[in-house]
Amino acid sequence: MEKKLYDLKVDPELRELIPPLSDEERYMLEESIVRDGCDTPLAVWNGTIVDGHNRYEICHAHGIPFGIEEKDFPDKDAAMFWMLERQLARRNLNSYQRSQIGLKYESFYREQAKKRQATLSGGSNPQLLQNSAEAEKGNAMDKLGKMVGVSRDTLAKVKELDANADDRTKEKLRKGEVSIHRAYTDMKNKEHEGQTRVCESCGEEKPFSDFSIPSKSKEYRPICKKCEEKSKAAAKAAEKAAYLPGPPSVTGIGVRNGQIALVSTGLPDDPGMFSHVIDLFKHSQNAYLVAFEATLANYHPSMITEEHNEMIRQMIDYVAETTEKMLDQHLNAQKEEK
Numbered sequence: 001m002e003k004k005l006y007d008l009k010v011d012p013e014l015r016e017l018i019p020p021l022s023d024e025e026r027y028m029l030e031e032s033i034v035r036d037g038c039d040t041p042l043a044v045w046n047g048t049i050v051d052g053h054n055r056y057e058i059c060h061a062h063g064i065p066f067g068i069e070e071k072d073f074p075d076k077d078a079a080m081f082w083m084l085e086r087q088l089a090r091r092n093l094n095s096y097q098r099s100q101i102g103l104k105y106e107s108f109y110r111e112q113a114k115k116r117q118a119t120l121s122g123g124s125n126p127q128l129l130q131n132s133a134e135a136e137k138g139n140a141m142d143k144l145g146k147m148v149g150v151s152r153d154t155l156a157k158v159k160e161l162d163a164n165a166d167d168r169t170k171e172k173l174r175k176g177e178v179s180i181h182r183a184y185t186d187m188k189n190k191e192h193e194g195q196t197r198v199c200e201s202c203g204e205e206k207p208f209s210d211f212s213i214p215s216k217s218k219e220y221r222p223i224c225k226k227c228e229e230k231s232k233a234a235a236k237a238a239e240k241a242a243y244l245p246g247p248p249s250v251t252g253i254g255v256r257n258g259q260i261a262l263v264s265t266g267l268p269d270d271p272g273m274f275s276h277v278i279d280l281f282k283h284s285q286n287a288y289l290v291a292f293e294a295t296l297a298n299y300h301p302s303m304i305t306e307e308h309n310e311m312i313r314q315m316i317d318y319v320a321e322t323t324e325k326m327l328d329q330h331l332n333a334q335k336e337e338k
């Protein structure tokens with residue numbers, strides 16, 4: 001590889017795609033090149049740098065010769081795509097760093113989408129054109145996200161963080177000391193400090209920090225954390241109910257979906273049967289209570305209160321007591337007959 005001080009073209013659009021080095025990274029690269037020379041050749045396409053912008057600057061600043069590797073691309077788009085792949089292939093990048101690199105290519109991906117869309121629609125129907133343009137815009141971010149390895153929403157969060165977060169937060173993100181989701185939530189809470197909003201479930205007015213942001217969204221949940229907890233607990237209860245042991249099986253009594261579906265006539269009327277019926281009855285009671293709570297919670301978590309639960313329990317207990325009394329009386333009457 002012949003090394004010399006090549007004079008290469010720098011395309012500002014391509015240069016812009018390379019995230020700037022931190023002061024520390026720049027210092028280390030410079031020191032190593034000054035000490036050992038430039039060992040990695042710069043990638044060049046038609047006399048323009050496609051990889052090695054930082055090395056080029058350092059080598060020229062110190063008069064250090066370097067090698068080049070000629071690349072062959074059909075057009076600039078292909079060169080840009082190659083650059084993205086190359087940057088993402090670097091090891092030890094966390095999702096924040098990958099997203100940062102990806103976002104540099106946002107307009108590139110949007111342009112690609114526009115080109116695709118223009119070829120697809122031919123422009124005969126303006127309505128259709130509008131819709132597919134919108135769809136392609138979304139697709140562009142999905143495609144970019146896929147390339148980077150994060151969701152479209154994560155890309156959007158990183159974009160906002162890069163625009164608004166303080167330097168300390170960005171540093172932590174780069175070092176992987178805080179997750180994108182955590183940093184985004186903290187930033188949003190700070191933005192809304194001192195402001196309140198009304199929970200759609202309990203109707204209480206609460207500070208923004210009492211609401212969470214789902215990891216797959218950029219917006220706060222409409223219900224407060226407390227109501228969210230209730231809703232989660234109820235969902236758990238419902239899940240548990242789905243795994244409750246099935247009702248005891250009794251010959252002559254058919255049960256389907258927890259409900260008694262069939263009772264054949266002429267069942268033995270004895271203490272054994274009596275305790276079977278009580279077991280079935282208790283099972284239905286539990287299942288009913290769980291289903292009731294889960295339904296309420298899904299409908300409106302704020303309706304799950306101790307007071308409501310107590311009312312439901314009392315109602316069920318009342319029905320249970322009455323039924324057991326009836327069964328008891330029946331059993332006693334039978335004993336007396338014998």
Ligand SMILES: [Zn+2]
Nearest residue numbers: 199202224227
């Ligand atoms: Zn609430």
